[in-house]
Amino acid sequence: MSFLGFPRPDGQVGVRNHIAIISTVICANDVTLKIAQQVEGAVAFLHDQGCCQTPIDLNQVTKTLVNLGKNPNLAGVLLVSLGCESVLVEEIRERIAASGKPVKTLSIQQIGGMLPAVAEGSRITQEMVIKVSTIRRETFDDSHLIIGVKCGASDTTSGLISNPAAGAAFDLLYDHGGTCVFGETTEFLGAEHILMRRAATPQVKKKIGEIVTRMEQRAKMMGVDMRGGQPTTGNIKGGLTTIEEKSLGAIVKGGTKSIQGVYEYGDKVTKKGLYIVDSPGREPEFLTGIAAAGVQIIIFSTGIGAPQGFPFVPVLKITGNPKTEKYLSDHIDKFIKLPEEGENTIAQAGEEIYQEIKAIASGKKTKAEVLGYGQFSNIFTVGPVI
């Protein structure tokens, strides 16, 4: 069982061969976007952070930018800075460069403003794209796959069809020795005891409990009880009776295997098996967190239709809702049909998703990639903007 991927100097395997133009701070976004638009083969990573934040958040932003830069789908990185931001650009450059890939920097203040920055940045990127275009895909076994999962714009079909199917694909990848990453800590509420039971060690069990409590306390500080109002009136109308049932319908997308570890947001997952990344459910922050974890592809299960992808990680959009498959066909890569009599649709769909992951890993494009949907991402932070 193998796929065709791009070898990286640090032993990782990419499924894409992009040069990323990464803003180190919100103030550099306009230049970053222009360079990426100018150079074929380049992608932009934009976000709202990097300055006027508390040290905890600045560290989180730095770590996330470093690990985004290390994502195996990137063959090289250009960091675009304004020049006076709080995050340390040279530190970010060094830490990404430790992976062996080329990393360049460009400061808008130093070079004399936007126009020379766009010109010089485009020149640097052009050279990098040509240089890495000679890297060829090679055969790697499936244990080199590292895949994320997400659900969004969910409906009744999510918990019944597409999430269990995604989970079945995760179980297959786990059995092939690969790495599976899920998160969305908010969705663990009411089912955290079930995840804790699946923890590989007592430390992992404790950590799962801790991230749920921490997230809940954060909401409490804002005066919000996240547990009391669940499931919502709309959920009950749709057939969900208890918070356990609602949360199980979400966490089922992570499969059924033992959980080897819990990572903080922005951390890189470095081992094989099934892992949790503590993360919020909102797409721009979640997708960034899981890209920083190092995933090559994200399975995204949707009910009524979430269109977004991510700049350099292909997002495989699946749905079990036949209406969404029809009306939002521009955004749905794979329809998981409702079962017919005598079929074990979930196991079969899991196998189909697994094969689709391998096709995408070997070069097949997703709809969000082709449309360029998912340009605007963000990094999760906890403190105030100062």
Next chain:
Amino acid sequence: MIKKRAIVINSKDNVATALDDLKADQVIQEEVDSLKKNIKLNQGIPFGHKFSLKEIPSGSPVIKYGEVIGTASELIKVGDYVHVHNLKSNRGRGDIK
């Protein structure tokens, strides 16, 4: 092929979820403990809602996804509609201090 009318997500489950709006007295065939059984619905079950595959005594766990989703607050008979009127959450209130 005949469209499946309900889905049992895990073989340990004691409830099934309707994949269509089902009517009272309708007979649904499902596998229960590896045996094919005909289940006559005692009430109408809307799409996405649950009915019981087994008799669940009051105070016993209701199982979906192979896990406990709550406790039966009254006797649930085979083919009964299972929702907020006869299934209560075990979590969600007071378990996190």
